[in-house]
Amino acid sequence: MDILVTKRLTLRPPLEVDVDDIALGIANPRVAKMLGSVPQPYAQNDARIWLDKVRKERCVYTIHLHRLIGCVGVHEHPGHLELGYWLAEPDWGRGYATEAARAALTRAFCVFDADEIVSGAAVDNRASLRVQEKLGFEEIGQRPRRFLSRETDVNAVNTRLTRDRFQRLFGPLETERAA
Numbered sequence: 386m387d388i389l390v391t392k393r394l395t396l397r398p399p400l401e402v403d404v405d406d407i408a409l410g411i412a413n414p415r416v417a418k419m420l421g422s423v424p425q426p427y428a429q430n431d432a433r434i435w436l437d438k439v440r441k442e443r444c445v446y447t448i449h450l451h452r453l454i455g456c457v458g459v460h461e462h463p464g465h466l467e468l469g470y471w472l473a474e475p476d477w478g479r480g481y482a483t484e485a486a487r488a489a490l491t492r493a494f495c496v497f498d499a500d501e502i503v504s505g506a507a508v509d510n511r512a513s514l515r516v517q518e519k520l521g522f523e524e525i526g527q528r529p530r531r532f533l534s535r536e537t538d539v540n541a542v543n544t545r546l547t548r549d550r551f552q553r554l555f556g557p558l559e560t561e562r563a564a
Contacts, residue, residue, distance in 0.1 A: 387443075387446075387492070389488045389492060391485070391488050392484065393450065393481070393484060394448055394449065394481060394484055394485055395448075395449045396446035396447070396448055396449070396457065396485055396488055396489065397446055397447060397449070398445065398446060399436050399439060399440075399446070399447045399456065400436075400447075401433075401436065403436070403447050403453055404429055404432045404433055404436060405429065405432075406447075406452065406453035407432040407435070407436075407447070407453070407456065408427060408428055408429045408431065408432040409473075410453070410454075410455060410471065410472075410473035410474075411423055411427040411431070411432070411471065412426060412427045412428070413473070414534075416471055416472075416473065417534040418532075418535060419506070419507060419513060419534075420471055420532075421507075421532045421533065421534070421539075421541070422533055423533060424533055425533075425534040439458065439460075442458065442460060442461060443461075443496050444458055444497075445457075445458030445460065446458060446485070446489060448472070448481065448485045450476070450481070453473075454472055454473050454476040454481060455470065455471050455472035455473055455476065455481070455482070455485070456470065456471055457469070457482070457485040457486050457488075457489045458470070458489060459489055459492075459493035459502055461497075465501075465502075465503055466493060466497055466501075466503070467503050468486060468489070468493075468502055468504040468517075468546075469504070470482055470485065470486050470489075470513075470516075477512065482512075482513070482516045483516045483519050483520060486516060486520055487520060487555065490502060490520065490546070490551060491551075491555075491559070494548050494551060494558050495558050499548060500548050501545050501546060501547045502545070502546050503525075503543065503545045503546075504517050504522055504544050504545075504546070505517075505530075505542055505544050506541065506542055506544075507530075507532065507539045507540070507541050507542075508527065508539070508540045508541065508542055509539075514542055514544075517544050520546060520551070520554075521546050521550045521551050521553075521554045522544035522545060523544060523545060523546070523550075524542055524544055525543050526542075526543050527540055527541065527542050527543065528543065529541070
């Protein structure tokens with residue numbers, strides 16, 4: 386099992402025991418609203434479906450403080466890798482998303498030997514766009530994107546991070562130190 390440890394967090398692959406906490410976190414409409422691919426309302430069965438989908442992915446993690454507080458992952462898509470993440474609302478604004486995403490990105494750049502990773506967020510998700518900015522992502526455009534949770538298209542900012550830029554900001558990639 387691939388476990389990453391940062392200064393404040395532990396990241397590990399999602400397990401069946403996480404279903405309740407994942408469902409509870411994403412069931413919050415304020416969390417779900419910012420996630421493009423989740424239905425609202427979000428239930429335990431939705432969390433199980435997600436778990437089955439990501440079970441074989443190499444860089445998807447649950448984020449733990451004293452309990453599960455969110456998820457982060459670099460997902461494999463045909464032709465590109467994409468960073469995604471969410472945090473339960475009580476844990477917003479404390480830097481956990483940035484810390485967890487930095488660890489996941491470090492691991493992903495090593496695992497995939499990738500030159501770049503993309504991400505993005507709805508234009509009204511300033512907090513997520515700020516996380517990406519702190520990690521070195523640069524805006525590469527905007528486009529409408531279907532948000533299942535909102536049942537409509539939403540203008541989204543697309544971003545990308547190159548391996549070189551990440552290393553310039555954070556130093557050489559080290560597999561022994563996540564963040």
